[in-house]
Amino acid sequence: MSGGGALAIAGAVRSGERSARDVVEEHLRVIEAAEGDIHAFNLVLADEARAAADEVDRRVAAGEDPGPLAGVPVALKDNLCTRGIPTTCSSRILEGWRPPYDATVVERLRAAGAVAIGKTNLDEFAMGSSTENSAFGPTRNPRDPSRVPGGSSGGSAAAVAAGFAPLALGSDTGGSIRQPAALCGVVGVKPTYGGVSRYGLIAFASSLDQIGPFAATVAEAAVLLEVIGGHDARDSTSIPQPAPAVSAVLDEGVDGLRVGVVRELMDGIDGDVAAHVSRAADALSAAGAKVEEVSVPACVYGLTAYYLIAPAECSSNLARYDGVRYGMRVDADDITAMYGATRAAGFGPEVKRRIMLGTYALSAGYYDAYYGQAQRVRTLLIRDFENAYGDFDALISPTAPTTAFAFGAKTANPMAMYMSDVCTIPSNLAGHPAMSVPFGTGDDGLPVGVQVMADALAEPTMFRVAAALEEAAA
Amino acid sequence: MSEREASGAGALDGARYEIVVGLEVHCELRTRTKLFCGCPNSFGDEPNTNICPVCLGLPGSLPVLNRQAVEYAMRIGEALHCQVRPSIFHRKNYFYPDMPKDYQVSQYDEPINVEGWLELPAGKRIGITRAHMEEDTGKSTHMGGAGRIGDATHSLVDYNRAGVPLVEIVSEPDIRSADEARAYVSELRAILVATGASDGKMEEGSLRVDANVSVRPAHSATFGTRCEIKNMNSLRSLGRAIDYEAARQVDVLQAGGRVVQETRHWNEDEGRTSSMRSKEEAYDYRYFPEPDLVPLVPDEAWRESARCALPPMPGERRRALAEAAGTDPASVALLVELDLDGLVVEAVAAGADARIALNRAANEVAADLEGARRLSPASFAKVVSMEAAAKLTATQAKQVLAALLAGESDDPEAIAARRGFEAMDTTALEIVIDEVIAANPEPWERFKGGDPKVAGLFVGQVMKRTKGKADGKAVTSILRERAGGG
Numbered sequence: 001m002s003g004g005g006a007l008a009i010a011g012a013v014r015s016g017e018r019s020a021r022d023v024v025e026e027h028l029r030v031i032e033a034a035e036g037d038i039h040a041f042n043l044v045l046a047d048e049a050r051a052a053a054d055e056v057d058r059r060v061a062a063g064e065d066p067g068p069l070a071g072v073p074v075a076l077k078d079n080l081c082t083r084g085i086p087t088t089c090s091s092r093i094l095e096g097w098r099p100p101y102d103a104t105v106v107e108r109l110r111a112a113g114a115v116a117i118g119k120t121n122l123d124e125f126a127m128g129s130s131t132e133n134s135a136f137g138p139t140r141n142p143r144d145p146s147r148v149p150g151g152s153s154g155g156s157a158a159a160v161a162a163g164f165a166p167l168a169l170g171s172d173t174g175g176s177i178r179q180p181a182a183l184c185g186v187v188g189v190k191p192t193y194g195g196v197s198r199y200g201l202i203a204f205a206s207s208l209d210q211i212g213p214f215a216a217t218v219a220e221a222a223v224l225l226e227v228i229g230g231h232d233a234r235d236s237t238s239i240p241q242p243a244p245a246v247s248a249v250l251d252e253g254v255d256g257l258r259v260g261v262v263r264e265l266m267d268g269i270d271g272d273v274a275a276h277v278s279r280a281a282d283a284l285s286a287a288g289a290k291v292e293e294v295s296v297p298a299c300v301y302g303l304t305a306y307y308l309i310a311p312a313e314c315s316s317n318l319a320r321y322d323g324v325r326y327g328m329r330v331d332a333d334d335i336t337a338m339y340g341a342t343r344a345a346g347f348g349p350e351v352k353r354r355i356m357l358g359t360y361a362l363s364a365g366y367y368d369a370y371y372g373q374a375q376r377v378r379t380l381l382i383r384d385f386e387n388a389y390g391d392f393d394a395l396i397s398p399t400a401p402t403t404a405f406a407f408g409a410k411t412a413n414p415m416a417m418y419m420s421d422v423c424t425i426p427s428n429l430a431g432h433p434a435m436s437v438p439f440g441t442g443d444d445g446l447p448v449g450v451q452v453m454a455d456a457l458a459e460p461t462m463f464r465v466a467a468a469l470e471e472a473a474a
Numbered sequence: 475m476s477e478r479e480a481s482g483a484g485a486l487d488g489a490r491y492e493i494v495v496g497l498e499v500h501c502e503l504r505t506r507t508k509l510f511c512g513c514p515n516s517f518g519d520e521p522n523t524n525i526c527p528v529c530l531g532l533p534g535s536l537p538v539l540n541r542q543a544v545e546y547a548m549r550i551g552e553a554l555h556c557q558v559r560p561s562i563f564h565r566k567n568y569f570y571p572d573m574p575k576d577y578q579v580s581q582y583d584e585p586i587n588v589e590g591w592l593e594l595p596a597g598k599r600i601g602i603t604r605a606h607m608e609e610d611t612g613k614s615t616h617m618g619g620a621g622r623i624g625d626a627t628h629s630l631v632d633y634n635r636a637g638v639p640l641v642e643i644v645s646e647p648d649i650r651s652a653d654e655a656r657a658y659v660s661e662l663r664a665i666l667v668a669t670g671a672s673d674g675k676m677e678e679g680s681l682r683v684d685a686n687v688s689v690r691p692a693h694s695a696t697f698g699t700r701c702e703i704k705n706m707n708s709l710r711s712l713g714r715a716i717d718y719e720a721a722r723q724v725d726v727l728q729a730g731g732r733v734v735q736e737t738r739h740w741n742e743d744e745g746r747t748s749s750m751r752s753k754e755e756a757y758d759y760r761y762f763p764e765p766d767l768v769p770l771v772p773d774e775a776w777r778e779s780a781r782c783a784l785p786p787m788p789g790e791r792r793r794a795l796a797e798a799a800g801t802d803p804a805s806v807a808l809l810v811e812l813d814l815d816g817l818v819v820e821a822v823a824a825g826a827d828a829r830i831a832l833n834r835a836a837n838e839v840a841a842d843l844e845g846a847r848r849l850s851p852a853s854f855a856k857v858v859s860m861e862a863a864a865k866l867t868a869t870q871a872k873q874v875l876a877a878l879l880a881g882e883s884d885d886p887e888a889i890a891a892r893r894g895f896e897a898m899d900t901t902a903l904e905i906v907i908d909e910v911i912a913a914n915p916e917p918w919e920r921f922k923g924g925d926p927k928v929a930g931l932f933v934g935q936v937m938k939r940t941k942g943k944a945d946g947k948a949v950t951s952i953l954r955e956r957a958g959g960g
Contacts (some may be wrong), residue, residue, distance in 0.1 A: 081534040094533070101527050103534060202533040207765035235536050236767050313765060316567050319576035320531050324631075335623060339569055362567070362760035371762060 006072045006166040006220040010113070013071030016060055020053035020071030024115055027073045031118070031164045039139050040159040041118040042078045042088055049073065052115045059113070067113030069227055074109055075159035075168035078119035079126055080211070081200040082106055089202050090134035091124045093321045093346030095328045103200020104235070105169060105211050105228040112227040117165050120155030124348045125318065126176055126204040128152050129420035132411055133350045143185055143446055147404035150180030150420070153214070157184040160214045167224050168214040173204050174306050175400075175424025177212045178436035182399035182449020185438045187221045187466070189213050190424075192456050193431035194239035196225075197232030203317040205310035206237075208428040218437065218466045222246040225459070244459040250467040255288030257393045259465060262453075264299040265397035265423045273398045276448040280396060280439050283472035284465065294395065296388050298381040302426040305381070307418060308361045308374035309429070314351075315358030321346060353414065378429045385430050389455040394465045397423050399436040399449035423451055433459050437466045439473045491689045491727075493720040494697055495649035496603075499662055500682040501641045501672045502610065503546045509609045509639035510537030510579070517678050521632035529637035531574030536766050543639035544586075546671035547607045548772060548780035550641050551587030553669050553787055554602045558780075560771040561586040561606070563764040568757045571623075572612035572631050580608035580642075582761045586770065592645075592665065593789050594657045595807040601646030610638040641671070647686065647697065652713040652720075659683055659709055664788040664811060676708055683712055687719045689727070698723070699733040703747055705740045715740040719747050791815050799828040806832070812840050820851030827862035830871075834858060838875045845879030853878050857886040867945035870895045895943070900952075903936075903944055907952050910935040922957045929953065 012018035028046055035041060059066040076082065079089045081099035083106075088094045102110075109116065123133035131139045131154025139154040141147040142162035149158040153170030157180035160168050170177040172190035181188025189212040196211045203209060213224035229243025261281050266274055285291045323329035323342030330341035347355070361370035388395060400420055410417040427434035433456070436449035450469055454462035505515050511528035527535040551558040564582035585606030591599045612633040619625030643662065649655050663681055666672035673680050688700035703719055706712040718740075723733050737756075738747040772780075786794070788810050792803040795815040799806065799822060809815050814835045821831045831854070839846050839854070857878065861871035870890065877889045910932055911918050917928045929950070936949045 079534075087533070089533075097533075099527075099532065099534065101532075101535075199536050200534040203766075205765075234538060236538050237765075312762060316565050316577050316760070316762070319567060319569065320533070320574065322569060322571075322576055324571045325530065325574065326532075335571060335629075336569075359760065362762055364758045364760075367760075367762070 005217070006069065006215065007223065009072050009166060010068060010070050013056065013060065013113070014066060018071070020056035020060075020066075020113075020115060021050065023071045024049045024053040024073060024117065027117060027163075027165060030162070034142075034162055035164065037140060037145055038142055038158050038162050038164075039137060040075070040120055040155045040162060040164055042090060042121050042136055042155070043086060044118040045085065045116055048085070049115050049117045052110070056113050056115065067111060068223060069109065069167070070113035072114050072167060073117040073165040074114045074224075075118050075120045075156055075165040076106065076116055077122055077153050077156050077168070077170045079122060079171055079202040079204075080106060080119075080169060081202065082116065082119065085119065087119065087202065088136075089125045090122045090136055091346065091348070091351070092135045093328050093343070094326075095346075097326045099200075101200065104197035104232045106200065108228050109169075114167070114227070118159070120153070120159050120168065122155055123152035123176075124351050125202070125314070126152040126171055126173055126209075127314070127350050127354055129175070129179055129417050130405070130407075130410065131155060131180070132407065133348055135348055138407060141184055141404045144404060147406055147446065148183065150183035150400070150404065152176040152180075153188075154180045156214050157181050157186055157188065160184070160186045160216060166216065167220060169211055169224075169228070170214055171201055171204070171209055171211050172424075172428065173208045173310060174428050175421035177214065178424045178434060178449070178451060179400045179420055181214055181436040182438070182447065182451075183404040185441075185447030185449075187213075187215050187218055187435065187437055187470075188449075189221050189225055189435040190427060190433060191225060191229060191459065192239070192433045193428075194237050195244070195433070195457070195459070196229050197235040197238050199232055199234040203313075205313040206317060207313060208306075208310060210428075218463060218470045219247065219250055221435070222250060222463055239457070241457075244457065246459050246463040249460045249464050252464050253287060254284055254465055254468045257289045257461065257465065258391065259284050259289045259291045260294030260388055260392035260395045261291065262299060262388075262395050262397045263293050263295050264297065265426075267300075268401060268419075268422070269398050270402045272442045272444075273400070273402060273448055276439050276442070277396065277398050277450055280450045280469055280472070284396070284468055287468045287472065289465075289468070292392075294388050294392060296381075296384045296395070296426070298377060298384040299426045301377045302381060302429055303418060303422050305374040305377035305429060306421070306425045307357065308370050309378070311354040311358030312361045312371050313358065315355045315362065318347075318351065318355055350414070381426055382430050385426075385432065385455070393454070393461050394458070395453040396465070397451045397453070399423060399451040403442045403444055403446035403448060427453050430456075432456050433462050435462060435466055437469045437473070439469055490692055491720075491724050492692050492694070493651055493716065494647050494688045494690060494700075495651075495655050495716055496647035496686040496700075497645045497649065497655060497658060498684040498686070499643045499659065500610075500684075501550070501643065501666050502680045503543050503639040503641060503671050504673055505540055505542045505546065505639055507540060507542075508637040509540050509543050509607070510637055513637065515638050516634075517680070519634055521630075521634060524634045525636070529574065530633055537579060537764075539767060539770065540639060543607065544770065544772065545776075545780055545783075546639075546669065547586050547605070547641050548777060549669040549784055550605050550643070550666065550671050551590065552781050553665050553784055554587065554590035554592055554605060554643070556587035556590030556602060556605060558587055558772070558777055560584075560769060562769045563607075563767045564761045565764050567760040570611065571629060572614040572633070572636070574612065574633060574636050578609060578611065579764050579767070581606035592658065592661060594654065594661055595789075595792060595804045596657065597804065598654070600648045600658050603644045603646055605641050605643040608640050608642060610635050610640050612636040647688075647700075652716040655685065655716055656709045656713050659712060660811075661788060668785055668787055670783070679707075682707075685712065685716055685719075687716055687723070688733070689720050689723045698727075699735050701733065701735065701747070702737045703740050704737060704750070705742075707742070711740060711742050714745060715747060718745060722747065795819055798822045799832050801828075801832065808840070809835055812843060814839055814846060817846070817849065817851050817854055821855035821858055824852065824855035826855040826858035830862055831855075831858045834861075834871070834875060838872055839879065842876075842879045845881065848881050848884075849878055850884055853884045853886055860886060860890065864945070866890060866895055867943070867948075869942070869946065900948070903940070903948060904952060906936055906939050906944070907932075907949065907956070910939065911956060921953070
């Protein structure tokens with residue numbers, strides 16, 4: 001790939017040095033050459049991308065401001081609604097459905113001059129950590145096609161890693177941006193809950209879901225976050241503030257910042273991965289940060305709480321896929337049988353497992369013991385983080401316990417798969433921002449990601465730490 | 475257990491059993507747009523025209539709470555003397571084709587309004603447990619079979635109503651008869667209309683009532699097992715359904731049976747209730763806090779403005795009218811209901827006779843509510859005063875009032891003059907009456923003998939001779955005087 005980097009592309013297109021159409025054609029050629037091996041996309045939007053690029057070129061020619069991401073191809077996770085374009089969540093149940101509207105982030109990308117180049121593969125309804133749960137087949141890790149790309153935003157992570165698009169959007173409910181970013185060796189950001197509008201993101205677990213950027217570099221991820229972030233009146237949980245200004249602080253360094261290494265998130269971690277995190281801590285120390293170990297005790301309950309809250313919410317969010325209004329319908333003798341037949345045929349095993357878990361957790365007589373208790377853990381976790389952020393500006397940990405694993409390695413054991421998100425889940429439960437930054441490769445030659453966490457709305461601090469790690473890793 | 479025959483549903487054995495009723499009233503709010511989106515909230519439009527991704531619950535859509543709906547909900551809370559509190563929304567999960575998300579966004583254990591009361595015109599207070607906000611569902615029409623989903627060949631769904639804002643008002647089980655239930659709904663309806671929150675149209679489904687009915691032995695301190703009755707679409711069917719259901723439950727108990735807690739469907743044509751689903755079949759709604767909405771915490775200024783937006787409620791108006799007219803509040807309920815209390819209060823304040831004003835308002839004015847809108851309190855006061863001063867007979871006063879209501883003029887004196895109405899003084903009337911008596915000696919004997927049939931003859935003759943100017947009542951009274959004295 002030539003002329004790489006979202007910022008370089010936008011600069012060249014804005015100045016008229018390069019046409020957006022040329023940028024799109026180049027990326028379509030890369031996709032055509034390698035997509036067959038990777039399967040990052042459910043749908044490549046070749047014609048739509050060409051038309052959007054032509055519009056950007058027209059704006060440039062007319063002397064209009066084409067936006068900060070002029071001509072930059074962006075891959076969209078296929079759970080983001082795109083008007084008139086199939087949006088599947090990698091599920092059979094949404095077969096044939098075309099949203100009549102664009103997600104807020106899609107509108108904002110277009111306004112910024114970005115060009116949607118395809119809809120990326122995911123674990124069905126974003127439930128999974130390997131993209132093996134897609135109804136349309138798995139995505140392969142561009143760093144090693146025998147390995148998974150992580151998930152659930154595996155297609156978006158792979159698209160950036162393979163050079164199909166300099167930028168991509170994913171969604172992160174328990175680590176679905178950060179874990180695949182780590183496994184594919186790219187940057188992935190989960191913003192503060194409410195920082196990016198969820199309008200048009202097909203819900204998995206509403207109180208945890210956030211849309212966020214993938215990019216090859218921290219600086220590119222920063223610009224993308226600035227484009228998609230900020231208040232949106234169509235999402236009641238959207239924070240009434242503009243997007244955090246993160247690009248401007250990237251070169252401020254970490255001198256004087258207090259960074260904690262979360263002890264509980266170093267437990268049960270692959271030794272090689274843990275060693276990378278230690279080296280990352282040393283690098284931040286060398287850059288002037290004050291680095292210490294810190295305990296966030298409730299982190300150990302995070303996974304358990306998550307696997308009650310997320311399934312509970314998903315059991316309700318996914319009820320609407322009932323065959324009545326859109327998507328798949330399997331006809332049967334009466335309405336109840338139709339519901340059953342449609343959902344049995346339309347949902348894959350992991351989605352069914354979580355719907356059943358969540359239905360049970362919310363049942364009369366069990367609510368308090370399960371959902372209620374999980375919410376109390378969430379409160380506890382927020383309090384523990386509050387204590388930690390009294391002493392530290394940012395926290396670091398591994399993003400994932402291991403590097404990219406082989407296909408089928410964890411599909412037989414759901415609990416082993418769930419453990420992939422043990423380090424990323426606490427930030428979702430707390431609503432805090434967190435991101436994964438590539439920090440070298442392991443003994444197996446596969447990328448290792450370091451997670452940087454910060455307090456709510458402290459994205460600028462988080463990005464400063466991430467930029468320092470990126471620089472140290474280079 | 476045999477079902478009570480519809481025809482046999484009579485009055486309850488009141489001496490031995492007591493009816494206990496609690497009502498759940500769903501009130502559609504008259505907002506311009508729906509509860510969580512900008513679609514028009516409008517009844518009777520072409521099916522599936524007032525819809526968007528949000529009220530269709532399309533994947534990825536999110537709700538945004540309608541401020542006006544909150545305002546109306548707070549007004550209802552204030553009008554029902556509730557505590558208006560910070561609240562949250564929950565999801566009520568169950569599958570039904572007219573519910574786009576297969577959950578209903580409603581309020582559960584932290585509703586906006588709790589612990590209020592409503593005073594019936596007769597003076598009894600009915601407790602209000604809660605009045606919470608929720609979204610309406612779409613409307614299903616089941617084709618083929620008996621019109622229920624179970625035996626339909628196919629169903630049509632109109633989502634125009636999906637997401638229309640509702641307030642559900644739940645009463646305490648304080649109601650003790652079908653009449654009281656009707657009085658409660660009627661009073662609640664008047665209050666809801668007064669708040670501006672509702673148009674009160676039961677026939678359009680703006681107000682929908684479910685009744686929890688149980689019976690218990692008279693003087694028992696514990697409640698019996700209740701059944702929830704659905705599908706009453708008028709005050710009349712509410713009363714019939716409660717009476718039927720209570721009688722059915724008494725039959726069950728008297729036969730040595732046990733009432734089963736269940737939801738029952740009122741069939742208006744058959745005049746009976748039938749089982750819809752039992753407690754065992756009841757849905758587990760799996761309520762949990764709606765994560766797509768934030769807690770609703772109206773500040774004091776907003777609550778104050780909701781309070782200030784309230785006009786006087788029907789109870790206050792009845793008291794004001796009763797005080798002005800020197801009567802009891804229960805007897806003037808109809809005038810308040812017809813919105814004629816202001817007319818009477820102002821007329822009395824302007825010096826009109828209260829008894830006559832009440833009478834004319836309740837009869838002649840109430841019969842022409844259209845005309846009542848152009849009737850000024852001043853002209854009404856004037857015509858009442860003219861009648862009280864015997865410047866007009868009752869008959870003449872009614873004619874003048876009719877002319878005022880018809881918009882002929884707004885000056886009662888001009889109308890009376892145009893018709894040549896001038897009341898006869900008593901002496902002149904007595905002379906005419908004596909002439910009539912003298913001209914009819916034989917009937918007069920019969921009149922004196924107590925034959926009521928001839929009274930009409932005398933009154934008619936007097937009216938004829940006076941060209942209708944005589945006051946019928948005065949004629950009768952003079953005739954009686956003469957008969958008694960002779």
